[in-house]
Amino acid sequence: GNSVTQMEGPVTLSEEAFLTINCTYTATGYPSLFWYVQYPGEGLQLLLKATKADDKGSNKGFEATYRKETTSFHLEKGSVQVSDSAVYFCALSFYTGTASKLTFGTGTRLQVTL
Amino acid sequence: NAGVTQTPKFQVLKTGQSMTLQCAQDMNHEYMSWYRQDPGMGLRLIHYSVGAGITDQGEVPNGYNVSRSTTEDFPLRLLSAAPSQTSVYFCASSTAEGRTYGYTFGSGTRLTVV
Numbered sequence: 001g002n003s004v005t006q007m008e009g010p011v012t013l014s015e016e017a018f019l020t021i022n023c024t025y026t027a028t029g030y031p032s033l034f035w036y037v038q039y040p041g042e043g044l045q046l047l048l049k050a051t052k053a054d055d056k057g058s059n060k061g062f063e064a065t066y067r068k069e070t071t072s073f074h075l076e077k078g079s080v081q082v083s084d085s086a087v088y089f090c091a092l093s094f095y096t097g098t099a100s101k102l103t104f105g106t107g108t109r110l111q112v113t114l
Numbered sequence: 115n116a117g118v119t120q121t122p123k124f125q126v127l128k129t130g131q132s133m134t135l136q137c138a139q140d141m142n143h144e145y146m147s148w149y150r151q152d153p154g155m156g157l158r159l160i161h162y163s164v165g166a167g168i169t170d171q172g173e174v175p176n177g178y179n180v181s182r183s184t185t186e187d188f189p190l191r192l193l194s195a196a197p198s199q200t201s202v203y204f205c206a207s208s209t210a211e212g213r214t215y216g217y218t219f220g221s222g223t224r225l226t227v228v
Contacts (some may be wrong), residue, residue, distance in 0.1 A: 004156075034216060043118075043204055044157075046216035089156060095211050100145065101172075102206070102217060106156040 002027045006090050006105035013080055013112050021075040021108045023064075023090035031092040033057075033066055033073040034102070038087045047075075047088070080112045116140050120205050120220035127195040127227045135190040135223050137205030143218070144210045146188040150174065150201040151222075157204065163188055164210065195227045 007022040025033065032051045036044040048057030053068035062077045073090060090105040121136045139146065147162035159172030163182040177199060179191040188207075192199060205220040 036219075043219040043221040044206075044217075045219070049216055051214070100208065100211060101147070101159065101162065102157075104149075104156040104158075106154055 002031065002092060002094070002103045004090050004092055004103055004105035006088075006108050009087075009107075009109040011108060011110045013110070015082055015112055015114055016079045017112075019075070019077040019080045019084075019110065021088055021090075021110070023073045023075065023105060025071050025073065025090075025092050027071075027092055027094070029094065030068070031094050032100070033064070034091045034093070035062070035064055035073070035075050036089040036091060036104075038089065038107070040086070044089065080110070082112045082114060085110055085112045118205055118207055118218050118220035120203075120223050122223060123221070124224050125226070127192070127225065129195060129197060129227060131195050132191070132193050133195065135192075135203055135205075135225070137188045137190065137220060138186050139188075139205075139207040139218070140186065141207065141218065142185060143207035144185070146182065146205065146207045147172070147217075148178070148180065148188070148190045149204045149206065151204060152201050160190065160203075192225075195225075197227045199225065200227045201225060 003026045034049045035047040037047045048059040050057040050066035056065045064075045087107045089107045091102045093100040093102045118139045148160040149157040161180040163169045203223045206217045208217045
């Protein structure tokens with residue numbers, strides 16, 4: 001079956017540090033890949049996505065590249081801020097002809113300190 | 115604001131009680147789904163629907179019922195609550211090809227069963 005594996009957290013960084021959160025996936029075929037972010041007490045928000053190999057998704061300074069050869073979709077940001085503190089979820093989906101269904105990783109908590 | 119609305123935000127139930135978690139969206143999305151979020155396990159799919167009158171089971175359907183009589187609403191019913199159902203529940207919606215536009219999530223319902 002399909003699955004997503006994320007690096008375990010929590011990840012604690014100082015403000016302006018470089019961020020990488022690793023994500024790898026297992027799937028038959030070519031899924032779409034997503035990063036969602038969950039701020040404390042809130043629901044999930046779509047952060048970025050990529051729908052085919054070598055696509056780069058980007059938003060709010062975050063980037064991730066769909067790497068088919070390594071089945072990875074690592075999240076990066078060059079300089080994190082305290083406001084980036086949240087839980088980040090990697091996810092994949094397939095379109096089956098009737099609908100797409102999301103499969104999530106377990107989430108990685110990021111804490112950014114001054 | 116357009117989006118996914120979940121009610122209630124918080125609920126405490128006694129073991130054996132029943133209740134319905136409400137979910138409504140105003141984006142005319144065909145696809146709606148329910149997830150539960152538990153520590154260390156990410157989000158797991160409970161039930162989903164690809165349109166009015168059509169529902170199917172996800173990864174963890176036991177103990178939950180759903181129906182979809184309209185495009186807008188997708189309620190989740192707990193027939194006889196158990197402590198194992200203590201969790202945060204999220205409703206999500208998308209177009210059928212959710213990989214193109216991503217999913218929209220509600221803000222969640224935190225349920226405690228005592």
